[in-house]
Amino acid sequence: MQVVSSITTRRPPVARSQTASQHRPRRAATSGTYDSREDLVSMTYLEYFELSQEPFSNAPVSRFYYNSVQHAQALTRLMHAVSYMKGLAILVGDIGAGKTTLARRMLDSLPEQEYEAALLVIIHSGITANWLLKRIALQMGVESPSEEKLTLLTQLYQRLLQIYEQGRKAVVLIDEAQMLQTREIMEEFRGLLNLEVPERKLISFVFFGLPEIEENLKLDPPLAQRVSLRYRLEPFSQESTEAYLKHRLRLAGCPRNPFEPEAVEVVHRFSGGTPRVINTLCDNALFEAFIAKKDSVDGPLAERIANELGLSNLAKEAEAKAARERAGLFTPQKSPLPKPDLSEIDRYLEGLKRA
Numbered sequence: 001m002q003v004v005s006s007i008t009t010r011r012p013p014v015a016r017s018q019t020a021s022q023h024r025p026r027r028a029a030t031s032g033t034y035d036s037r038e039d040l041v042s043m044t045y046l047e048y049f050e051l052s053q054e055p056f057s058n059a060p061v062s063r064f065y066y067n068s069v070q071h072a073q074a075l076t077r078l079m080h081a082v083s084y085m086k087g088l089a090i091l092v093g094d095i096g097a098g099k100t101t102l103a104r105r106m107l108d109s110l111p112e113q114e115y116e117a118a119l120l121v122i123i124h125s126g127i128t129a130n131w132l133l134k135r136i137a138l139q140m141g142v143e144s145p146s147e148e149k150l151t152l153l154t155q156l157y158q159r160l161l162q163i164y165e166q167g168r169k170a171v172v173l174i175d176e177a178q179m180l181q182t183r184e185i186m187e188e189f190r191g192l193l194n195l196e197v198p199e200r201k202l203i204s205f206v207f208f209g210l211p212e213i214e215e216n217l218k219l220d221p222p223l224a225q226r227v228s229l230r231y232r233l234e235p236f237s238q239e240s241t242e243a244y245l246k247h248r249l250r251l252a253g254c255p256r257n258p259f260e261p262e263a264v265e266v267v268h269r270f271s272g273g274t275p276r277v278i279n280t281l282c283d284n285a286l287f288e289a290f291i292a293k294k295d296s297v298d299g300p301l302a303e304r305i306a307n308e309l310g311l312s313n314l315a316k317e318a319e320a321k322a323a324r325e326r327a328g329l330f331t332p333q334k335s336p337l338p339k340p341d342l343s344e345i346d347r348y349l350e351g352l353k354r355a
Contacts, residue, residue, distance in 0.1 A: 005061060025111045025270065026124075038237035045290035055252035058276055060101050062108065064277075066247050068240055071102060076233045078106055078206055082115070082171045085200045086228035087193045090207045092214070093233030095152035099208040102233070105174045106206070110171060118172045125179040129188040132180075136192070140170055140203075157195055160202040170203040178216065186220035193226055203246030235273030244275065247280060258286065262299030270306035281306055 046054065055281035057064075072093055081089035093099045103119055110117040118139035130149060137145040138155045140163070146152045163170045180186070181336075195202045207213055217224040236244060242264045246257055259267070263285070284305045285297045294301070306312065 001352070027174050045287050048290045049258055049286060050253065050255055051249075052253035053285070055248040055254065056286070058279050060104055061322040062104065064248055064251055065101060065105050066098075067246050068236065068244070069232060071105075074102060074233060075106060077229055079109065079233055081229045082110070082169065082204045082206065085169055085202075085204050086226050088189070088205050088207070088223070089199050089229040089231075090209075090213060090227055091233065092209060092211050093163065094235070095210065096274040097235065098275045099233065100175050101275075103173050103206075103208045107114040114171050115166070115171050117173070119173045119175060122142065122174065122176040122179040125181050127179075129182070129184040132185060133188055133192075136172055137174065153191075156192075157202070160195060162196075164197060164202055169208070171208045172203065175208045176285065177207035177208075178212040179222065180207075180213075181216055181219075183219040186217065186223050190220055190223040190226065193223075198225055236275070236278070237273065238268040241268040241271070241273055241278060244278065245306065248279075258289065258296045259302075260296050260298045263297045263302040265301050266302040266306060270303070270311040277311065281309065284309065293353075 046052070055064075078089055078091060080086075091099060091102065100121075107117055107119045111182060117134075120135060120139060133149070133152060133156070134145045137152060137159070140151075140156065140159050142155045160170050174180075180189075189205060192203055193201060193205070217227070224327070245259055245264060245267070249257060259282070267278060267281055267285075271281055280299075281339045285302050288301060288305055289295075289297045292301075
């Protein structure tokens with residue numbers, strides 16, 4: 001099966017970067033001890049810190065997946081929900097918490113001989129229920145989905161029965177699910193969850209998204225009642241942040257940890273324990289240490305980079321948002337985006353498949 005950025009089925013193996021031995025020979029000196037400016041100019045920061053690849057890229061590279069305690073717990077619970085075809089499970093987390101990474105990890109963890117599984121990423125809040133239904137049908141293997149809704153539902157039901165008779169389970173993972181913002185779409189999911197045989201449902205869904213998902217579910221209270229499992233990804237603790245740094249550096253081939261303890265504390269404080277922000281801050285800090293020909297990233301350097309990235313304001317906003325959520329308040333929704341040209345989105349997705 002193939003992967004596209006907006007409608008994803010099972011992901012192909014990720015090509016691993018070359019190992020250190022496949023790079024051009026490194027200089028004998030260790031980082032920070034090069035003799036001339038020419039030495040520094042002729043090398044990259046990866047070579048300077050003896051890295052085989054970028055340790056803090058925000059691209060969803062599967063081999064860098066960090067199986068923290070809470071990620072392991074989340075995956076265990078979500079796998080349980082789909083294994084027993086519970087219907088609808090929800091995982092929420094703030095921006096950059098690792099929801100997409102976990103969704104892809106879950107997709108990779110569903111054996112093809114047991115599951116007909118797909119990952120569907122919502123790229124626009126203006127999609128319609130009919131468009132979404134057609135996309136689900138395509139991902140489940142319906143050939144030539146009908147434009148007429150009743151016929152399409154019949155096609156999908158027959159395909160789900162076929163999957164059931166094969167001894168497999170139909171599962172659709174939906175990322176950026178907070179963009180499902182209409183009652184019509186919520187009612188459509190409720191209808192699909194009503195497709196069942198005497199002993200179980202024929203299809204299960206897992207929503208991955210921001211906490212606003214909960215507000216969207218209220219558009220259709222009967223669907224909200226069908227949620228069988230909820231789990232929330234919380235920010236990393238300082239100990240988890242440090243373990244996360246070491247994990248990614250080790251997988252990138254780094255022979256030592258270039259982040260001093262004070263720098264780790266700064267990274268955690270300014271990132272709020274959010275993986276995406278940790279990556280951005282650490283990547284910039286390593287590069288600036290390379291430019292300055294430093295052996296390591298110390299606290300003052302990490303704090304300077306954090307301020308340059310505007311993370312001090314970000315941390316304050318995160319604290320304010322957390323306080324609002326604890327008080328049961330949510331940030332008002334932005335004005336809806338203009339309705340998209342769904343045929344244009346279809347052409348875009350088809351182009352991605354051919355790429």
